[in-house]
Amino acid sequence: MATGGNTETVRRSLDHSFHANTVLCALNEQRIQEKFCDVVLEVEGRKIPAHRNVLAACSPYFDAMFGGNLAESRSSQVTLTEVSPEAVSKVIEYMYKGQVQVDPKHAEELLHVSDLFLITELKLECQDILQNMLDSNDAVQCLRIRNLAKIYNMTTLEEKAMTFVRQNFSEIAKREDILQTSIEDMRTLLSDDHLQVESEESILELILRWIQSDKTNREQYLTELVKLVRYGDVNKDFLSKVRMEDLVRESEECQLLIDDIMSKFRTELEAIPGMKTRGGRLKEVLMMAGGYLTSAAVRFPIQYSQAYVIEEGKWMGLPRLPSAQGAYGIAACHRQAYSVGGLFARPVGSRTTAIVSSVKAYRYDSLSNTWTQVADMNAPRAYPGVAACGGYVYAIGGLSSGGLHRNNTVERYSPKEDQWQHVASMNSARFSVATVVKDDRYIYCISGKETAVTTSQSVEVYDTETNRWRCLPRAPITFEEVPFAEVHPGDGMIHVYSIGQSECVFDPKSELWTVVSDGPIPHLPDSSVRRKAAVHVEKGVIHVWGGHDRNNSNTIYSNGFVYRDGTWTAMNAGGIATMSAAFCKLKLPVEFLRGLHGKQ
Structure with missing residues (x-):
């Protein structure tokens, strides 16, 4: 005690x-x-x-x-x-x-x-x-998940499921299981202004397929569903063929509806509520982001982003880049565009600036119409070659040290992991290299710049599965400027183009070059010889915009031309005067392009 x-x-x-x-x-x-x-x-x-x-x-x-x-x-x-x-x-x-x-x-x-x-x-x-x-390969499941979300009051899932269906509808509509869709779902889908479709004709085709798959029970809905088509965006010749379909011929009401539509001009149809072009209608565009402008002999990068609507020949504004960027490379991967590298001015002291190669990369999402910054590269690059292959984005070569030193290193970006990783290097150091992808496995790198005035004739191929580069026979002509290339869908060969020079064709199987005997590609109609222009080529059709004059780098062009069937024609005005920009082809819905003319 x-x-x-x-x-x-x-x-x-x-x-x-x-x-x-x-x-x-x-x-x-x-x-x-x-x-x-x-x-x-x-x-x-x-x-x-x-x-x-x-x-x-x-x-x-x-x-x-x-x-x-x-x-x-x-x-x-x-x-x-x-x-x-x-x-x-x-x-x-x-x-x-x-x-x-x-x-x-x-x-x-x-x-x-x-x-x-x-x-x-x-x-x-x-x-x-x-x-x-959610999977575009299972249309019924997508719609069922959306309906479940609605039943159980899961607003977030309902919105995401419907957004997924809208954004993937072009693929979903081609599948056979879409024919199992209920009339309620068909009404909901076809009434949706945001439904992304490559053509309104595909909506009419789907309606006919859907009814034909269970004609006895569904033909009663024909006229109701046909009224949901946006006829301001339907070709009259196609509509004439639809009118001759047995399903339509058996419905007097439907025939009268189509006859009335065919009697009107497109402008009249666009003015009718419910017939105006669908906001989700996809248009092929050439996106051009950033580049350089010159003011008082001072060159500076810009943030502007624009789209050239190929079908209409119009320039439309898009959201700005997160930061000014020029001298970059760009490629499309899974409906997204990746803008990689470039040059930018970094302040040094109070009055001077240093031109620095960039490690930055940005992603444009064609589903949300937004730019975001992704992970930085491991090495700075200006004028890199950029290619999308096997679900990855590759940055090839380029200039480092403020554009003073060319390099041969290569790195690969994984969108899933948001990470860059070095892979095998090229054999020769180059920048502004022309890249093409074959069989979603091989990346061909053609020509490029060895110095500001020397164009390379080197050709290499990279096997993304074995991580190995291999030198190929050099091009049969000496390129005056960096050429542009494509794998032509008609013959599977690699076609290489250079303005003022003959077209060259490389056979990946025999690894032999041939020179097309039709003569050189004509010079541009304004006789300009351009460097660092934005260029896109597909099926032999070449779009060229901007760039600077070869003899006067302070002269930056604000016009462009299209080469088709041996002839150059002017692109419509409205694009930015720029150099060191690049084109990337995407499909964008009309609602992203409406009312956005000019600079944004």
Whole structure:
């Protein structure tokens, strides 16, 4: 017994955070062994024993059931209907363990039970699983997920599912399983102004296919669905063929509708509510972002981004780059454009600036019409060759040290990981190299610049699967400027073009060159000889815009030309006067292009 002095009572705090988990584990073992269970859930004849207090603690549904005056509050057995015993067992397992394995095949059943039992965390997990199941190769599943989200009031999933369907509808509409779609879904889809389609004719074709697949039950909907087509964007010749379809000829109402439409001019149809071009109508564009302007003999990069709508010959504005960029390379990968590298002016002191090669890369998302910055490259590059192959983006060669030193290094960007990684280097160091991709495996690098005035004749091929470069026979002519190249879909050969010189063709199989005997590609109509212009070539059609005069770098052009069938014609005005920019072909919905003329 302590005597004298002051005594203090020492208190300790006992905190075993794992204790709650231990108790739940013990309760789960008791459930499995059916010890101390005081309620049985009966589902389709199967009995699932459990503890009332656990169910009520985890589920507001059971808390209300057992704590109220319902008959179940006094009964030792509860019968559940319109649910599967497997899904109920999974949810009960989650209540006791806080974890459960969810098979995507049963995600819908689990969603139904977790919604019934009001278990929010599990419902959100099911939402994530369903979102990951969105796939343009399964049209019915996409629409079913969207409908499930609507039923269970999952607004985020509903919006994402509908956005996914809209953005991938061109592919979804080609699939056979789209024919299983209900009339309710068909109404919803065809009424949607944001539905992304390559042509409105494809909507008419889908309607006819859908009805023909179950004519007896669906022909009653023909006129209703045909009225949802945006006829301001339908070719009259195509419409004449549709009118001769048996389905249409058998419907007097539908025939009269089409006759009335064919009697109107396109401008009249565009003025009719519901017939104006769909906002999601996809147009092929040549996107040009950034570049350089000159003011008072000072050259500076710009942020402007524009699109040249090929079908209409119009320039339209797009969102600006996150920062000014010129002397970059660009390529399209999975409906996104990647603008890589470049030169920029970095302040040094109060009055001077240093021209520095950039490690920056930006991504334009054609689905959201936005630019974002992605991971920096490992090495700075100006005028790099850029190619998209196998789901990756490659940055090849370029200039470093403020545009003073050419290099032969190559790195690869993974969109999934947002990371650049060095791969094997080219054999020769170059910048502004012309790149083409064959069979989504091989990257051919043709010509390029060795110095500001010396054009390379080197040709190499990179095998993305073996990570090896190999030198190929040099081009048969000496290029005056860096050429541009394509794999022509007509013959699978690599066609190389240079203004004022003969076209060359490389056979990847025999690795032999031939020179086309039709004579040189004519010079531009204004007799200009341009460097660092934005160029795009496809199926022998060449678009050239901007660039600077070879003899006067301060003269930057604000016009362009198109070469087709041996003749140059002027591109419509409206584009920015720029040099050291590049073209990238994308498909953009009309709603991204409306009312955006000129600089943005």
